[in-house]
Amino acid sequence: MSELELNADDTAVLIIDPQIDFLKPESVIWDKVGETVEENAVVDKLRRLREAAREGDVLVVYSPHEYEDAEYESWEHLNTIDQIMFDTRMFDVAGEGADFVPELEPDDNTFVLSPHKQLSGFWSNDVQIQLRQRGIDTLVLAGMSANLCVESHLRDAVENGFEVLTVTDATAAAGEEALEAALTNYGFIAHETATTDEVVDRLSAASGE
Amino acid sequence: MSELELNADDTAVLIIDPQIDFLKPESVIWDKVGETVEENAVVDKLRRLREAAREGDVLVVYSPHEYEDAEYESWEHLNTIDQIMFDTRMFDVAGEGADFVPELEPDDNTFVLSPHKQLSGFWSNDVQIQLRQRGIDTLVLAGMSANLCVESHLRDAVENGFEVLTVTDATAAAGEEALEAALTNYGFIAHETATTDEVVDRLSAASGE
Amino acid sequence: MSELELNADDTAVLIIDPQIDFLKPESVIWDKVGETVEENAVVDKLRRLREAAREGDVLVVYSPHEYEDAEYESWEHLNTIDQIMFDTRMFDVAGEGADFVPELEPDDNTFVLSPHKQLSGFWSNDVQIQLRQRGIDTLVLAGMSANLCVESHLRDAVENGFEVLTVTDATAAAGEEALEAALTNYGFIAHETATTDEVVDRLSAASGE
Amino acid sequence: MSELELNADDTAVLIIDPQIDFLKPESVIWDKVGETVEENAVVDKLRRLREAAREGDVLVVYSPHEYEDAEYESWEHLNTIDQIMFDTRMFDVAGEGADFVPELEPDDNTFVLSPHKQLSGFWSNDVQIQLRQRGIDTLVLAGMSANLCVESHLRDAVENGFEVLTVTDATAAAGEEALEAALTNYGFIAHETATTDEVVDRLSAASGE
Numbered sequence: 001m002s003e004l005e006l007n008a009d010d011t012a013v014l015i016i017d018p019q020i021d022f023l024k025p026e027s028v029i030w031d032k033v034g035e036t037v038e039e040n041a042v043v044d045k046l047r048r049l050r051e052a053a054r055e056g057d058v059l060v061v062y063s064p065h066e067y068e069d070a071e072y073e074s075w076e077h078l079n080t081i082d083q084i085m086f087d088t089r090m091f092d093v094a095g096e097g098a099d100f101v102p103e104l105e106p107d108d109n110t111f112v113l114s115p116h117k118q119l120s121g122f123w124s125n126d127v128q129i130q131l132r133q134r135g136i137d138t139l140v141l142a143g144m145s146a147n148l149c150v151e152s153h154l155r156d157a158v159e160n161g162f163e164v165l166t167v168t169d170a171t172a173a174a175g176e177e178a179l180e181a182a183l184t185n186y187g188f189i190a191h192e193t194a195t196t197d198e199v200v201d202r203l204s205a206a207s208g209e
Numbered sequence: 210m211s212e213l214e215l216n217a218d219d220t221a222v223l224i225i226d227p228q229i230d231f232l233k234p235e236s237v238i239w240d241k242v243g244e245t246v247e248e249n250a251v252v253d254k255l256r257r258l259r260e261a262a263r264e265g266d267v268l269v270v271y272s273p274h275e276y277e278d279a280e281y282e283s284w285e286h287l288n289t290i291d292q293i294m295f296d297t298r299m300f301d302v303a304g305e306g307a308d309f310v311p312e313l314e315p316d317d318n319t320f321v322l323s324p325h326k327q328l329s330g331f332w333s334n335d336v337q338i339q340l341r342q343r344g345i346d347t348l349v350l351a352g353m354s355a356n357l358c359v360e361s362h363l364r365d366a367v368e369n370g371f372e373v374l375t376v377t378d379a380t381a382a383a384g385e386e387a388l389e390a391a392l393t394n395y396g397f398i399a400h401e402t403a404t405t406d407e408v409v410d411r412l413s414a415a416s417g418e
Numbered sequence: 419m420s421e422l423e424l425n426a427d428d429t430a431v432l433i434i435d436p437q438i439d440f441l442k443p444e445s446v447i448w449d450k451v452g453e454t455v456e457e458n459a460v461v462d463k464l465r466r467l468r469e470a471a472r473e474g475d476v477l478v479v480y481s482p483h484e485y486e487d488a489e490y491e492s493w494e495h496l497n498t499i500d501q502i503m504f505d506t507r508m509f510d511v512a513g514e515g516a517d518f519v520p521e522l523e524p525d526d527n528t529f530v531l532s533p534h535k536q537l538s539g540f541w542s543n544d545v546q547i548q549l550r551q552r553g554i555d556t557l558v559l560a561g562m563s564a565n566l567c568v569e570s571h572l573r574d575a576v577e578n579g580f581e582v583l584t585v586t587d588a589t590a591a592a593g594e595e596a597l598e599a600a601l602t603n604y605g606f607i608a609h610e611t612a613t614t615d616e617v618v619d620r621l622s623a624a625s626g627e
Numbered sequence: 628m629s630e631l632e633l634n635a636d637d638t639a640v641l642i643i644d645p646q647i648d649f650l651k652p653e654s655v656i657w658d659k660v661g662e663t664v665e666e667n668a669v670v671d672k673l674r675r676l677r678e679a680a681r682e683g684d685v686l687v688v689y690s691p692h693e694y695e696d697a698e699y700e701s702w703e704h705l706n707t708i709d710q711i712m713f714d715t716r717m718f719d720v721a722g723e724g725a726d727f728v729p730e731l732e733p734d735d736n737t738f739v740l741s742p743h744k745q746l747s748g749f750w751s752n753d754v755q756i757q758l759r760q761r762g763i764d765t766l767v768l769a770g771m772s773a774n775l776c777v778e779s780h781l782r783d784a785v786e787n788g789f790e791v792l793t794v795t796d797a798t799a800a801a802g803e804e805a806l807e808a809a810l811t812n813y814g815f816i817a818h819e820t821a822t823t824d825e826v827v828d829r830l831s832a833a834s835g836e
Contacts, residue, residue: 002501070320075342079576081606083420111279114323117335119607123577126326126333132788133284147603152577155570158497159541160787161759178606181599185565188499188596189537211710288785290815292629328816332786341579356812361786364779367706368750369578370550387815390808394774397708397805398746488738493760529697532741535753544744544751551702 004138004165004192006199008057008207012136013049014127014157016143016150017065018104021090021097022172023144028088028097029174033145036172036179042144045170045196047103049142049203054109056206059134062106063127063143063153065091066098066115081148082118091115119149122156131162138163140199141190142170146182154189166190167199213347213374213401215408217266217416221345222258223336223366225352225359226274227313230299230306231381232353237297237306238383242354245381245388251353254379254405256312258351258412263318265415268343271315272336272352272362274300275307275324290357291327300324328358331365340371347372349408350399351379355391363398375399376408422556422583422610424617426475426625430554431467432545432575434561434568435483436522439508439515440590441562446506446515447592451563454590454597460562463588463614465521467560467621472527474624477552480524481545481561481571483509484516484533499566500536509533537567540574549580556581558617559608560588564600572607584608585617631765631792631819633826635684635834639763640676641754641784643770643777644692645731648717648724649799650771655715655724656801660772663799663806669771672797672823674730676769676830681736683833686761689733690754690770690780692718693725693742708775709745718742746776749783758789765790767826768817769797773809781816793817794826 021027023043025034037043053060072086085091091098098115106112114125121127131139139162143150150171157164166186173179186193230236232252234243246252262269281295294300300307307324315321323334330336340348348371352359359380366373375395382388395402439445441461443452455461471478490504503509509516516533524530532543539545549557557580561568568589575582584604591597604611648654650670652661664670680687699713712718718725725742733739741752748754758766766789770777777798784791793813800806813820 071339071342076344077342077579077581077609079582079607079609114334117338118577119573120577123574124335124338125323129326129333129786129788130280133280133286135285147599148606151603152573155537155573156541159536159538159570159756161495161756163495164497174606177598177602180595181565181602184595184599185569185603188566188592189497191495191497286788286790286818288791288816288818327786328782329786332783338577338579356808357815360812361782364746364782365750368547368745368747368779370547370704372704373706383815386807386811389804390774390811393804393808394778394812397775397801398706400704400706489757489760494762495760532752535756542753542756543741547744547751548698551698551704553703 002191004163006138006140006202006206010136011138011140011206012059012061012131013053013140013203014061014063014153015046016063016153018046018062018100018143019064019091019097020099020101023101026096028090032174033172036176040169040172042170042172043101043103046142048196048200049140049167049170050104052200052203055204058203058206060110061130062110062112063121063125064098064112064115065149066093067091068093119152120156121153122160128160140165140167140203142167144171146171146173147178151182151185154186158189163191165192165194165199167196168193169195211400213372215347215349215411215415219345220347220349220415221268221270221340222262222349222412223270223272223362224255225272225362227255227271227309227352228273228300228306229308229310232310235305237299241383242381245385249378249381251379251381252310252312255351257405257409258349258376258379259313261409261412264413267412267415269319270339271319271321272330272334273307273321273324274358275302276300277302328361329365330362331369337369349374349376349412351376353380355380355382356387360391360394363395367398372400374401374403374408376405377402378404420609422581424556424558424620424624428554429556429558429624430477430479430549431471431558431621432479432481432571433464434481434571436464436480436518436561437482437509437515438517438519441519444514446508450592451590454594458587458590460588460590461519461521464560466614466618467558467585467588468522470618470621473622476621476624477554478528479548480528480530481539481543482516482530482533483567484511485509486511537570538574539571540578546578558583558585558621560585562589564589564591565596569600569603572604576607581609583610583612583617585614586611587613629818631790633765633767633829633833637763638765638767638833639686639688639758640680640767640830641688641690641780642673643690643780645673645689645727645770646691646718646724647726647728650728653723655717659801660799663803667796667799669797669799670728670730673769675823675827676767676794676797677731679827679830682831685830685833686763687737688757689737689739690748690752691725691739691742692776693720694718695720746779747783748780749787755787767792767794767830769794771798773798773800774805778809778812781813785816790818792819792821792826794823795820796822
């Protein structure tokens with residue numbers, strides 16, 4: 001496992017699904033994710049990553065997750081996790097579940113992608129072109145949930161030639177087993193894994209000033 | 210060239226960029242596209258396609274085009290057409306250019322995809338999964354502009370295994386030459402090409418009732 | 419979790435990396451994968467799936483993995499698993515590691531895709547179009563390794579609208595932890611999971627005769 | 628339209644379908660493409676581009692086109708051009724039509740991708756990852772045919788954030804109209820267009836020595 005260089009020029013912090021339905025007790029699936037979200041203090045970790053990125057002139061990019069009535073009513077090929085999300089109307093744009101958590105409200109250093117569907121924005125939103133058009137080829141990846149949307153963004157970023165540092169504790173999942181699965185897979189698929197503590201200094205120094 | 214079966218079950222009308230900046234005199238590039246847009250009466254053709262689709266229980270899907278300040282300011286690798294779009298701030302969400310034309314305002318038979326970037330939603334929005342999740346594998350394709358976004362959606366739909374009927378007169382382009390280029394290429398790449406007149410009856414009968 | 423209908427018309431068995439370097443003691447990474455490969459008797463399970471598929475007129479599709487000198491020498495952005503594969507010259511077309519295992523030599527019911535790179539053929543070979551052009555929208559997925567290439571094919575198949583049954587014991591991985599990670603994630607991402615025993619009867623009856 | 632910097636470090640010459648079935652009188656569709664292939668002396672232009680690339684330490688990458696019996700027999704959703712290719716068994720690996728033309732036989736400065744299907748390797752072969760893994764973000768694009776496979780590689784390269792110079796006379800097509808369509812579209816979609824004469828000096832100087 002290598003140690004990536006984090007330079008403001010070509011690095012972004014990519015945060016997946018920083019939304020109520022994953023990170024706040026109002027979440028429609030809090031009974032599933034609440035425990036590891038609180039254990040890892042994910043909101044606070046993401047807040048620290050954002051702050052460090054801003055200090056280091058590193059762009060923060062959000063890949064949010066959204067569904068609406070027309071999708072809940074018409075999708076015919078739901079896999080297991082989609083079935084759960086659709087049954088609970090997770091990330092419903094008509095409610096508050098799809099809102100960003102207040103502590104992570106986009107600021108002027110945040111670019112918000114179109115909402116992704118299913119697991120990865122590389123198949124359903126503009127993540128790839130927004131990064132490439134800005135000359136970004138290195139990602140610091142964090143957010144929710146560890147073994148589903150974060151891991152799929154990781155896999156697809158790698159398939160597209162990006163180098164990825166995945167933050168191991170700024171994420172959580174539907175249970176310890178799911179979180180463990182993600183951490184195991186990050187160890188194979190990421191270019192580097194590191195904790196928030198290990199990453200924030202490198203991010204805040206990324207502008208080279 | 211085959212004749213596609215248009216059944217309500219597995220067909221959608223996919224309309225590209227039905228927005229002010231392509232279809233109305235307020236367009237920032239009306240001097241380039243106005244002539245063929247008016248010649249082909251594109252707005253009226255799209256309106257008829259929509260109406261026929263509704264009659265035949267065929268879903269209408271919009272793939273719109275949008276940019277915002279953060280993109281105008283930070284994209285570094287603009288090709289020729291992007292440079293023109295960025296210089297004119299075409300499809301600026303802050304203005305009216307990105308609005309749908311009033312005659313084509315989405316109704317309850319219209320599903321609006323996330324905005325695509327550059328040329329094709331298959332690389333930058335949710336077009337592919339929204340179609341597949343509804344069991345749609347056949348497309349009636351129309352909109353703007355003929356040789357750029359429409360043609361790229363056509364090419365990518367074919368690469369993804371969809372069958373595509375491209376409507377040859379519900380589209381226009383930046384000049385006759387560009388329109389001719391599109392029509393030539395449709396002849397090779399589409400599964401079928403047809404005029405609006407030829408398509409509307411088949412669409413309105415697509416429910417099989 | 420649903421139970422998928424397996425019909426010869428629209429189903430394929432998709433087998434990932436059925437090659438020496440994953441499945442035979444000559445593998446360059448046998449010390450890592452040998453234990454679970456033998457535990458699960460993966461070669462025999464894949465053989466049984468193939469046989470059942472043939473009986474039921476279900477196409478078998480291989481997505482193999484290959485590298486050559488020019489890649490070992492020039493790739494600059496290796497993630498952790500690629501670094502291991504490149505260090506050991508895994509799947510080297512110049513050696514025997516990339517050969518199919520003799521028990522699984524392609525027969526006249528097998529279609530062999532172009533070699534995929536990294537983790538998933540959906541990003542680097544012709545898997546998607548070969549399936550769509552044959553009207554296949556349902557996959558029985560097996561092969562190697564569980565949490566890397568199999569899981570990435572699973573994730574990308576789902577993103578492309580396929581329904582996927584992942585076979586939980588016709589696969590193995592670099593250690594029990596990696597295998598567990600895969601099984602955990604299959605439980606979320608697949609439409610159905612089942613053992614080889616549970617699948618073979620459904621496959622052999624898929625032609626409906 | 629910008630003028631791209633061609634540096635050996637990050638540039639490749641990407642040549643599409645440099646094969647008998649497009650470039651030699653033995654082609655199964657020579658009656659369609661022969662005239663503009665000879666007019667433009669495409670083989671000689673591609674030879675000169677290759678030679679200049681070698682001089683300038685610029686990698687040459689081939690994206691070939693191939694089909695085999697199993698595809699001719701089982702593909703069910705052929706568009707117009709695929710129907711022509713399948714009727715004539717174009718690019719049949721069992722014959723000579725899929726062979727590289729002798730003047731353009733791959734040498735030690737050529738990397739040959741997996742065969743692409745339909746129109747673009749970005750949907751069906753390893754073009755994207757082979758380029759990104761070598762740090763290539765700038766392409767000099769040429770080959771066959773102008774308005775189909777070359778243009779689709781161009782469109783998809785742009786969607787993936789590459790900068791592309793398309794060579795306007797090292798290509799040909801099925802008739803003057805098809806060639807004109809391509810040139811019209813290159814003018815919108817490429818970052819730069821240039822003739823072979825204009826490009827060879829820049830390529831041969833790309834190593835900066």
